Amino acid sequence: MRRNLWMSLAAAASVAVTMFLLGVFLLLVFNLNYMASQLQSNVEIAAFLHVDTPREVVQHLEAQIKHLPGVREVVLVPKEEGFRKISRQFGGEEELLSATGGVNPLPDYLLVRVNTPEEIRDIAGAIAQLPGVEKVNYGQEVVERLFALVRWLRWLGAGLILLLASGAVVLIMLTIRLTVYSRRQEISIMKYVGATDSFIRWPFFLEGLFLGLVGSGLAAGAVYGIYTWLLSRSFNLFLFLPLLNDPALLLKSLLGLIGAGAGVGALGSLLSIRQFLKV
Amino acid sequence: MGLIQFYNVTKLYPPDVVALENITLKIDKGEFVFLVGPSGAGKTTLVRLLFREELPTKGQILVGGRSITRLKGREIALLRRTIGMVFQDFKLIPDWTVFENVAFALRVIEVPPREIKPRVERVLDQVGLLSRAHLFPHQLSGGEQQRVAIARAIVNRPRILVADEPTGNLDPDTSRKIMALLQEINAMGTTVIMATHAWDIVNSMKKRVIALRAGRLVRDDREGVYGYEA
Structure with a gap:
């Protein structure tokens, strides 16, 4: 990995950026949901x-x-x-x-x-x-409309999260593919001298996992920092509604983000290396 | 029983390329065999089939009495450990030293680390490069690079050494040294198969010559000379 420091950095950075966006968006959706349920429970x-x-x-x-x-x-x-x-x-x-x-x-x-x-x-x-x-x-009409809005927001949120997540996988795959590509000669020689596929895959898997962890760890840290800062400033998302302050949910989301980043990194590596193993 | 056996092997590349057609041949343990023929005759395809890089369209290939057409994953890796490969372009990793390039072949088949150094040193000594172990490929001549590649191919003591145009990029003098090394390896019991265009080498060595032309086996002479006319 020391040989491919820059490419590894690029991969970790792309994980970080996409996971950061994903994290911000996730919290936004949580907050919209929270807001909606606040409104709804007043009905x-x-x-x-x-x-x-x-x-x-x-x-x-x-x-x-x-x-x-x-x-x-x-x-x-x-x-x-x-x-x-x-x-x-x-x-x-x-x-x-x-x-x-x-x-x-x-x-x-x-x-x-x-x-x-x-x-x-x-x-x-x-x-x-x-x-x-x-x-x-x-308040039939208002309530029905609110429900419709919330439903729509949830679908939109789920859709966007899915989109963003698959975008992240593709981006990470492309970046990791570069690092794998730069080592394709190494890989083909490994195959020629009789290395098993799992032996070849293992370090790439670990590298992807590690890059994913580093990138999503950075992203989670940034999301956490910004969110707690906003909370401390008692920032209001919409009008009078305060931000959702649920440390357990925040922790869960951030851990989920890190897990997803690690998974995406490892998966990206395994998918990227597949074609180079066909020798 | 031959070490390598091809039975009616045909290899087609869709849509209409016949790379090999109905090849039957047998190579015994300890033989030194030249594989000759014009470009596109099927030499490389034959090597690839033997190496299980590709599967035959028809026919059967046995190595050490075992069919290699039905191998899977790990078994393919094990087969390749019994066959050393040497290429025209050496395929050394440029930012690794000579030692690392050779040791790599042992590391990836999970040889215990403490055995690696003595084995690499022994084989580098055999090819006459022990004093250059710390150098990088670009600091070596072409002939030296090819000797590193040969060292890498034989360091795990394969039964078969397959060399695809090993002298293709080398001058005649250097080529002769490489051939001497291959003969030495052959004398120690390793079966050597060498695909080549170098007629002078083939003619001077008086070894078995298998000639391919347009995918067909046209000659198989015990002490042959270069040529692929039927």
């Missing part, structure tokens, strides 16, 4: 009941909904409270009450939070079927 269902539903029936409904699968929490918002909330926007309870002819026209409603945001549509549908429920509202 709630408001189940409006018929006006004048007796309180016992309301409580019964509350219990019923609580037992629906996927429901995390049910909060009863009595019509009095609802009225108070609204009246704040209309210059006080008295005024609003006089404007509505002395009666509270609002129904009771139940605020429902769910475990998994994806189930919200089904749960809302189930609640709407319950007797006594007038109308169900969960």
Whole structure:
């Protein structure tokens, strides 16, 4: 390897650059996911009941909904409270009450939070079927759009990661191929004097593994440095949403990155050397 | 039983090149054989088949009584350890010393490290280059480089030495020295097969001559002279 220092450096650098991009992108996707799940977990269902539903029936409904699968929490918002909330926007309870002819026209409603945001549509549908429920509202359009966006982002993310990763393999293969190519004479002489293929492959495999480790180690270090710096500056990715601060996930991603780099290096070596073994 | 046996060996290169056609021959242990013929006659193909670099299209090749057409991976490597190869262009690695170039052949077949130095020194002594062991190929003459290549080919004591135009790049005087070395190696029991165009060498040595022409065996003379007319 000392003979091919420059080419080895080039291979390690190409691993480092692609793995760095991959790492940055991975964290970006994680953050988008995190952001989406933050938004999604804030989504709630408001189940409006018929006006004048007796309180016992309301409580019964509350219990019923609580037992629906996927429901995390049910909060009863009595019509009095609802009225108070609204009246704040209309210059006080008295005024609003006089404007509505002395009666509270609002129904009771139940605020429902769910475990998994994806189930919200089904749960809302189930609640709407319950007797006594007038109308169900969960910001259908906004939520559907958000889900669609998140789904799309996930696919895009997965696709881009795949693209970037295969780009990395090709780039690394090409670079390692250069180092193998520069030693093709050595390899063919090895074959001529009766070296076994595995004997010939072994050092190249180790070299690829090593270059991959070095390159992706550098990349992981850079990603880690930049990310923790951003965290320390409490950088906000979008508007008010903070960066995902999950050391375990970060560690896992970085280790994954290093592992992938080593794997790609070793694989690149083995693939590159194949054609030179056909003597 | 011959050391090397070809039975009705044909080698075709698609679409329509007949490199060898129906070759049957037998070479015994300890023989010295010249392989002659014009360029494109099939000499190199024959060497490649023997070396299991290529497979025959038809026919059977035995080395030491074993068919080599069905060898796989490791067995091919083992076969090649019994055949030393010498090329016209030496194929030495330029940035390694003479010693390293020869030792390489032992290292890659995993000879114990402590045996390597004495064996390399012995073989370098045999080819008369022990004093130049620390030099690099470009510091040697062509004849010396070829002797390094021969040392590399015989250092693991193969039963067969195959030389493809070993004197092709050398002047007559140097060629004679190389031939003397090959004869010496042959005298120690190694079977030598040498493909060549050097008619003067062939004629002066009075050894077996196998002549190929257009892929066919046209002559096989015990104490032959150069020529490939049928």
